[in-house]
Amino acid sequence: METPIVKLDIQDLETVYEPSEDSFLLIDALEADFEKLKKAKPVMCLEIGSGSGVVITALAKALNRFFPAYFMAVDINSNACRVTKRVGQDNLVDINVLQMDLINLVKKENTFDVVIFNPPYVVTESLEVLDQRLISKTWAGGIDGREVMDMLFPHIPNILSNNGLFYLVTIKQNDPISIINVFKQWKMSGEIICDRKIRGEHLYILRFVKITL
Numbered sequence: 001m002e003t004p005i006v007k008l009d010i011q012d013l014e015t016v017y018e019p020s021e022d023s024f025l026l027i028d029a030l031e032a033d034f035e036k037l038k039k040a041k042p043v044m045c046l047e048i049g050s051g052s053g054v055v056i057t058a059l060a061k062a063l064n065r066f067f068p069a070y071f072m073a074v075d076i077n078s079n080a081c082r083v084t085k086r087v088g089q090d091n092l093v094d095i096n097v098l099q100m101d102l103i104n105l106v107k108k109e110n111t112f113d114v115v116i117f118n119p120p121y122v123v124t125e126s127l128e129v130l131d132q133r134l135i136s137k138t139w140a141g142g143i144d145g146r147e148v149m150d151m152l153f154p155h156i157p158n159i160l161s162n163n164g165l166f167y168l169v170t171i172k173q174n175d176p177i178s179i180i181n182v183f184k185q186w187k188m189s190g191e192i193i194c195d196r197k198i199r200g201e202h203l204y205i206l207r208f209v210k211i212t213l
């Protein structure tokens with residue numbers, strides 16, 4: 001999977017997450033899973049919290065060689081939305097971008113074959129999650145780093161198609177195994193598909209699918 005060209009100026013960097021080890025580990029995981037992704041023949045793909053757009057752009061570039069799919073990105077930060085659109089264009093892919101809080105405005109009848117989330121996962125005080133500064137939104141995860149991602153989880157079974165794939169970035173402090181257990185109540189199975197230790201952080205990529213009988 002080709003790493004997209006991402007040009008962020010000083011002003012972008014004040015509020016938009018610069019692609020980092022977590023972004024690149026997620027791209028690596030999608031690349032390692034590419035045969036599975038191709039098999040799912042995705043028509044609708046969604047990234048929640050797209051930041052610079054590096055991940056959804058990498059996915060769109062790779063999948064576009066095989067299928068004409070629809071790529072949607074959402075972010076709470078309007079500057080991130082603008083940059084995601086631009087990075088898509090710079091890399092000759094069309095990303096449909098919407099500013100929203102998680103998936104609040106996604107219609108119930110819309111389902112996605114691939115959903116990706118690299119959430120704000122850093123353990124912080126709960127108050128920091130409410131900090132209105134946009135750059136804080138990139139990392140502040142509250143208690144156990146779980147407060148933002150936990151709000152999304154119950155919606156995943158509703159927006160994921162029956163053979164859809166959900167990819168999530170976590171760190172050790174988020175307790176990836178307990179996240180996998182949380183999804184069991186919605187008849188979804190999860191597994192750690194890769195992990196990497198980087199500068200005091202242990203990153204994990206989880207993949208979830210619906211359990212079909």
Ligand SMILES: C[S@@+](CC[C@H](N)C(=O)[O-])C[C@H]1O[C@@H](n2cnc3c(N)ncnc32)[C@H](O)[C@@H]1O
Binds near residue numbers: 020049051074075137
């Ligand atoms: C760790 S960054 C990841 C950015 C990008 N996906 C990447 O991997 O480089 C987290 C992103 O989630 C966005 N975000 C945080 N809270 C959000 C929310 N409630 N709804 C939508 N996006 C949110 C942030 O603005 C930020 O762009």
